[in-house]
Structure formats: C-alpha cells, structure tokens
Amino acid sequence: MAKPVDLGIKYFDTQKAAIAFFMPMLHSYRRGQRVKDEDAKFLRALIERHPGRDQKIGVGIDFFFKDAPPDDHGDLSQRCFWIQRTDGSQTDFSYRNCIKGEPPSMKILVMGAMRDCVREEITEARRVLFDDLKNEEEKIQCPATGKWISYWETHADHQAPMTSEVIAKACIDSHQLTWETFPLSKSRDCQSAATFTDPDLIPKFKDFHRRMSANHIVLTDKNRNLSEGDKHRLRTNKKVRQATLHLRAS
Template sequence: MARENVTIGTLSFKFTKDAKQLFREMLGRYRNSQDLNEEDSEHLRYLLERHPEAQEKIGCGIKRFCKAPTDQGTSCFWLEREDGSTTDFSYITCVDSKRKSLYQEFAEACREAVREELQKAKKNHFEAHGDSDGKLVCEMSREKIAPYESHLDHKKPMTFQVIVRTFIAANCIDIKSEMLSIAGDAQFVTTFVDKDMEKRFQDYHRGVADLRIIKPRANLSLGGSERITKSKNPVRLKVKNGA
C-alpha cells in the first residue's frame, strides 16, 4: 500500500486506514443519543469539511454532534444544526475524500485572503510589545517566545473555522466553484476570483477576530477544557477606513 499522508485538522496520519480506525474508535466510545465532548466535536468539524457535500451537511452551522442509530440497524455520527435540523454522515466518506470539498476550498481562500494582514499584524505586535530580546509571553504557557517559535492564534470562541462558518451563514453564501481560483501550474493555494467576496471576508474577519500570540500547539494541550476569557495582550488588526 502506498503511503498517503492524511491531515484532518490537528491530526496527522500516514494512512487513511489509521484515520478510519481513530474515528471508528471514537464512535465506539459513545452510547446512542449521547453527545460528543468538545474535543471530539472539534475533530469532527475538521473531518466533516472533507465530505463531498460538506456545505449541505453543515448548513446554517453546527450546534452539536452525537451518536445515533440509522435505518439499517447500525450507528453513526449525526449532527444537529443551529436551526434544529439533523443529518447523519459517514466518517469513512470523509476520510476517503479524494479531493478538497468546495467548502474546504472556500475556507482555504478565506485564509489566504487574510494571510498577509495577519503576518504584518504579528510582526508589528512583536516590534511594539517585545522585550529587549524581542520576545513576548505566550498567553497559555507563560513562556517567553520569539517570533519564529510563536503562533498567531484565533482565540475561542471565534476560531478561524467559526469565522468562516459564520461568514457563510450571515451572508447566505451558496459556494460556487466560479468564486474560486482554478488550480494551475505553481499555484498551491485556492484564492478568491470574486474580489468583492474576498474584501467582504477581510472586513468581517477584521471585525470579529480575537488574536493572541501563543507557542505552537499550546492550545492543544488543554483539549476542549480552555475557558473563554479575554486576551491579555490582543493582537490588533488595523481598521481600513473607506476600504
């Protein structure tokens, strides 16, 4: 079997079978009608983005995940949307996804739309608030970290995933391939062809993002237990007047 690296959010696997085993074991840990905990739910959010019908499955936004039976006498993952509607989905279908879903492509274009602004904000923040060695205190571990060993984190509850989802829901966006760049030579990321959409996301992101400097992967050490509090030293994005 050829090696196929699979990345699902913060999880990495050498083979698709390893990813399937993890989610199969996750499903097995729950009783029918039992809600998933916050950490497992976050992994499922990333997993669901791989589904060929991700946008339709997610709909107006996900309220919760649970395990429930199917008409075939088996059990699978289900989700309840913010409007109370429900649907099931197969973790196998998600893992086996051969290409990015339109939802994933859209999210990638969103991230690329704000990449340069985030890089500049991080650089300016270190220059303005760093100590004599150019270091800042990680908001989670309280260690002093340099720019090269730091991560600009979208703080809960408005993680980048949530920002993308709420932007789609607030603007009633029906994602179309025509909105996005077509893959070509030397093009490694998806971008917006629709520049109005790109600007709208940049403005929305600027208005809701709560950014902080942390040590890479420091937020993973708490799993889903992190309390939602104000950032101690938030990274500011400049509001562009008349833009």
C-alpha cells in the same frame, strides 16, 4: 481508527507515523537544495497518493527539491517539497496531503482562501504585537504553554469563541452561499491556497472579518496543537488578554 499508509516500498501503521518519517526529511534539507536519491525514492512513491497526482507529476518527475511555498508571504519558517518536471516546469506539493490520500474538502479550501485573503493584515498585527511584547532576547511567552518563543515560532489566531471557522461560516451564510457553492479558483501549479473568483467578495470579506473577529488576535506557539480544553482555558487566561491586538481597518 488509525489508517495505515502503504507506499509499496515502505509501510506505516498510521498516518502519524508517516508524518513522523517525512517531516524530519523535509527539515533536513536547506532551501533550494535537491533531495537525495535515497529520499527521493520515498517521495516518488508518496506522490502517487496525492489526490491531484496526474497534475502534480505532469510530463514526468526529474527531481525533488525543498523551497518556500509559492505563497509564503515572507514567512521564513514555511517550507515544502517541490517537483522539477522533465520539461523544466515546477510545482509544489504537500506531503501531508499525500499521506491523507484524499482531496481536501470544500470547507478546508474555502477557509484556506479566506485566511489568505486577510493574511497581510494578520501578519502586520502579528509583527506589531510581537514587537510590543518581546523581551531583550527577542522572545515572547506563549500564553498557552508558558514557553518563550521567537517571532517565527508564533502563530496568530482568532480568540475563541469567534474562531476562524465561525467567522467563515457566518460570512458564507450572510451571502447565501454554502461551502460547496463558494466561488473558488481551480487547483493549479504553484498555488498554496485557492483564491476568490469573485473579486467583489474580497473587500466584503475583509470588512466582515474585522467586524466579526472581535477585532483582536492572539499569539501562541504555532508548534502546539490546542485541544478543546486548551482553547477554553485560553479564553480566560490573563496572559492571552494581554497578548491581543486590535486589527486596523484599511
């Protein structure tokens, strides 16, 4: 059932409609650009829905601006809204989390921390693979859509059936943990993803990830949302098998 989003000054019948309103707003600004007052009024109403509203607002909002997320890892395609507080401090926030209006589950937080843990080696694999497959126009063909895409339009993911969720759950089970008991950092300013609070788990998960991921990733169009049917077809698509790369052990 569709969930409406009521900002007081603007009403959306569905969350999808709200996303369709705020996504172009974000894209309309340059990196580091301050948000105009006519848009800021909607962001002020939107931030009230954030599950961490008090922490995000802090002493008070001076203005909003657009910039890269704190943990963008050099991905120039990633951008988000930021808050400049009246005391000069700053923090980022997700307009999508505001639209949802509820905190992410522990499962989502754990998987985000795990993705961040192996991000560097996945990024390296993504670059090497793209360079190997690119044409003269610096593009590769998405195996799911057939569309020719640039490096910044690609998304590196695990090839089914050994998906990110399967790997994460297997790792948790192997350490006799649960989504709720996995040791994660608390939310704080300028943090895109939670981090492991047990440093011993970092090298263990990296090694576990290499072994459980079937040692390969696949590049697809990051703007495409895959249905279950699409994921099944990706398992047997010859182009996908060609667009894979073995992860290197460190």
